[in-house]
Amino acid sequence: MRQDHLITATQLSRDDIEAVLDRAREVAADPAAYMDRHAGAVLALCFFEPSTRTKMSFDTAAKRIGADTIDMGGVESSSVKKGESLADTVRVIEGYADAIVLRHPSEGAATLAAEFVDVPVVNAGDGAGQHPSQTLLDLHTIREDHGLDDLTIGIMGDLKYGRTVHSLAAALTNFDVRQHFISPESLRLPRSVRFDLHETGAQVREHTDLEEVLPELDVLYVTRIQKERFPDENEYHRVAGEYRIDADTLEDGKEDLTVMHPLPRVDEIAADVDATDHARYFEQAHNGVPVRMALLDTLLGDDEGTEVDR
Amino acid sequence: MSEHELRVSKIRNGTVIDHVEGGQALNVLAILGIDGSEGLGVSIGMNVPSDRLGRKDVVKVEGRELSQSEVDVLSLIAPEATINIIRDFEVVEKNRVTRPNRVTGVLSCPNRNCITNADEPVETSFEVVADGVRCDYCSTIIRDHLADHIGV
Numbered sequence: 001m002r003q004d005h006l007i008t009a010t011q012l013s014r015d016d017i018e019a020v021l022d023r024a025r026e027v028a029a030d031p032a033a034y035m036d037r038h039a040g041a042v043l044a045l046c047f048f049e050p051s052t053r054t055k056m057s058f059d060t061a062a063k064r065i066g067a068d069t070i071d072m073g074g075v076e077s078s079s080v081k082k083g084e085s086l087a088d089t090v091r092v093i094e095g096y097a098d099a100i101v102l103r104h105p106s107e108g109a110a111t112l113a114a115e116f117v118d119v120p121v122v123n124a125g126d127g128a129g130q131h132p133s134q135t136l137l138d139l140h141t142i143r144e145d146h147g148l149d150d151l152t153i154g155i156m157g158d159l160k161y162g163r164t165v166h167s168l169a170a171a172l173t174n175f176d177v178r179q180h181f182i183s184p185e186s187l188r189l190p191r192s193v194r195f196d197l198h199e200t201g202a203q204v205r206e207h208t209d210l211e212e213v214l215p216e217l218d219v220l221y222v223t224r225i226q227k228e229r230f231p232d233e234n235e236y237h238r239v240a241g242e243y244r245i246d247a248d249t250l251e252d253g254k255e256d257l258t259v260m261h262p263l264p265r266v267d268e269i270a271a272d273v274d275a276t277d278h279a280r281y282f283e284q285a286h287n288g289v290p291v292r293m294a295l296l297d298t299l300l301g302d303d304e305g306t307e308v309d310r
Numbered sequence: 311m312s313e314h315e316l317r318v319s320k321i322r323n324g325t326v327i328d329h330v331e332g333g334q335a336l337n338v339l340a341i342l343g344i345d346g347s348e349g350l351g352v353s354i355g356m357n358v359p360s361d362r363l364g365r366k367d368v369v370k371v372e373g374r375e376l377s378q379s380e381v382d383v384l385s386l387i388a389p390e391a392t393i394n395i396i397r398d399f400e401v402v403e404k405n406r407v408t409r410p411n412r413v414t415g416v417l418s419c420p421n422r423n424c425i426t427n428a429d430e431p432v433e434t435s436f437e438v439v440a441d442g443v444r445c446d447y448c449s450t451i452i453r454d455h456l457a458d459h460i461g462v
């Protein structure tokens with residue numbers, strides 16, 4: 001990856017993605033080889049909203065390439081609470097760390113942070129914007145099952161606010177992938193994401209019913225529909241119920257259909273799916289570690305440790 | 311001085327922005343960041359009959375020559391505008407506005423959750439796309455009624 005930050009998936013070329021995923025494969029095959037590679041490096045985990053999972057995943061990845069991590073503690077106790085701007089916060093933290101991982105509730109936060117610091121910034125989720133490191137692990141998971149070309153994928157659930165969806169859809173335009181988006185009308189992809197897909201000439205269709213496309217799919221990527229998105233609770237229960245899957249639903253899918261979910265799930269994937277051959281969401285979560293190891297390894301550079309491109 | 315004379319009175323040095331879509335004159339000034347506090351002489355003609363536009367607005371700014379990059383942003387709300395640079399009562403330069411690639415510090419992002427609306431030390435920045443503008447931070451696209459988003 002010839003860039004200093006990872007802010008959106010839109011910035012990623014096919015080569016960028018394949019380079020990280022190739023390295024992730026190497027990492028997964030021989031994690032010990034990466035153990036001391038970035039000894040002495042410090043990664044700052046700046047989480048302005050709670051996300052135990054993503055934070056732990058980056059924390060683990062950093063430690064497995066020999067780097068240390070620091071974090072700001074809860075937002076409650078930090079200087080953010082005292083009204084410090086994000087621009088100031090990252091400029092201070094830049095002095096402590098070799099790279100910054102940023103999770104923030106506002107869209108565009110990582111873009112802004114990257115303008116103010118020289119160390120690499122990784123966007124670990126900006127509001128309803130993007131979550132590109134999740135996309136890399138999603139792609140790794142898909143690639144290990146099906147490869148990334150001549151593929152039909154269905155992405156279902158909250159497509160409007162789902163940052164993992166926005167990033168995944170953008171990244172998939174680099175590959176020969178037919179994308180089907182399945183959601184209630186009120187939660188369709190935002191205009192800006194549709195605009196980008198349209199610009200790239202991606203093969204995209206939108207649906208309100210999963211049944212319409214389920215038999216064609218190689219991958220079904222499910223996301224959670226949150227209660228807060230609906231003005232009234234009955235409406236939420238009625239709508240969310242239509243985008244729930246169980247083992248029965250998947251009877252109509254291909255035999256080698258892969259079911260993914262960025263987790264945490266609530267009830268959009270019934271527990272009886274876990275035991276089927278389709279379920280891949282726990283492996284997907286585990287893949288976060290080697291993929292983020294590969295990503296951090298790329299962003300931190302090869303200055304210390306062994307040469308890779310010999 | 312009659313109303314007619316006021317409307318057409320010439321300026322000695324400065325810029326005349328002509329062929330502005332009727333009703334947009336105040337937005338033109340807002341986009342240019344001219345609010346009178348600069349001490350510039352400003353006169354506005356609104357809903358002046360025009361062959362080309364039916365009704366047009368005209369904005370005259372005395373004592374300041376606006377650069378092309380300053381006026382290009384006007385193309386978003388007044389694509390037909392012509393810019394006349396005046397020196398000693400003569401038009402020395404006449405230009406159309408052209409669409410810029412980027413608009414900085416003029417529009418505010420309509421996405422309340424955008425980081426540019428969070429008291430950060432940055433100017434808003436929008437990329438000009440096919441049929442609107444797009445926030446460089448949150449990607450929100452503004453298509454219609456750009457004038458409603460002037461001012462940060």
Ligand SMILES: [Zn+2]
Nearest residue numbers: 419424445448
């Ligand atoms: Zn914005």
